[in-house]
Amino acid sequence: QVQLVESGGGLVKPGGSLRLSCAGSGSSFSVYDMSWIRQAPGKGLEWVSSITRSGSNMYYADSVKGRFSISRDNAKSSLYLQMDSLRAEDTAVYYCGKLYNYAYDSWGQGTLVTVSA
Amino acid sequence: QTVVTQEPSFSVSPGGTVTLTCGLSSGSVSTSHYPSWYQQTPGQAPRTLIYNTNTRSSGVPDRFSGSIVGNKAALTITGAQADDESDYYCMLYMGSGLRVFGGGTKLTVL
Numbered sequence: 732q733v734q735l736v737e738s739g740g741g742l743v744k745p746g747g748s749l750r751l752s753c754a755g756s757g758s759s760f761s762v763y764d765m766s767w768i769r770q771a772p773g774k775g776l777e778w779v780s781s782i783t784r785s786g787s788n789m790y791y792a793d794s795v796k797g798r799f800s801i802s803r804d805n806a807k808s809s810l811y812l813q814m815d816s817l818r819a820e821d822t823a824v825y826y827c828g829k830l831y832n833y834a835y836d837s838w839g840q841g842t843l844v845t846v847s848a
Numbered sequence: 849q850t851v852v853t854q855e856p857s858f859s860v861s862p863g864g865t866v867t868l869t870c871g872l873s874s875g876s877v878s879t880s881h882y883p884s885w886y887q888q889t890p891g892q893a894p895r896t897l898i899y900n901t902n903t904r905s906s907g908v909p910d911r912f913s914g915s916i917v918g919n920k921a922a923l924t925i926t927g928a929q930a931d932d933e934s935d936y937y938c939m940l941y942m943g944s945g946l947r948v949f950g951g952g953t954k955l956t957v958l
Binding site: 766768775776777778781783788790792793826831832833834835836838839840841 | 882884894896899900905906935939941944945946947950951952
């Protein structure tokens with residue numbers, strides 16, 4: 732079972748940038764597609780972005796397309812989310828998730844991103 | 849824009865059975881959407897219950913089951929317990945790498 736730990740959240744002003752990281756334990760990190768999922772305060776889960784195991788294909792929700800960029804470094808068992816042009820509505824807890832059979836079978840504990848002046 | 853629909857809230861008596869559903873604003877849910885279900889309590893990360901329509905995740909008790917009922921995915925909890933009181937989310941695979949979560953169902957056990 733891969734353990735996932737997110738980091739990099741914090742307070743950022745509208746229009747600013749932030750880079751989230753997700754560290755995976757275990758040698759099997761490179762075998763799985765990975766995703767970022769977020770949850771605004773008091774709201775439901777929202778799929779944000781996914782990346783294939785090799786990093787060759789990336790997918791984004793319309794709400795973040797053109798502003799966020801997902802990447803991974805399998806040698807470091809790490810997943811990243813570069814977030815630019817941040818808006819107040821991007822305020823959320825961001826989770827990384829490991830995909831297995833089209834679903835998430837491992838979740839991190841989440842990192843909070845707050846976009847506010 | 850695709851909207852995945854869930855009942856906003858549901859109530860069940862202890863020991864009772866409840867079925868939560870997951871539909872599409874346009875069209876029917878099928879096994880090709882690979883429906884999955886997640887349980888979340890306040891302040892915690894989600895826990896995976898069901899994937900690929902009806903496969904229980906490791907450690908999930910067999911009173912949780914998944915299926916397709918009519919044109920929706922369904923999560924049935926048989927013999928509801930107090931600690932089943934949680935938010936439940938479904939997720940559908942929409943193809944081309946895209947995924948959509950439903951708005952979630954708040955389940956009350958009383």
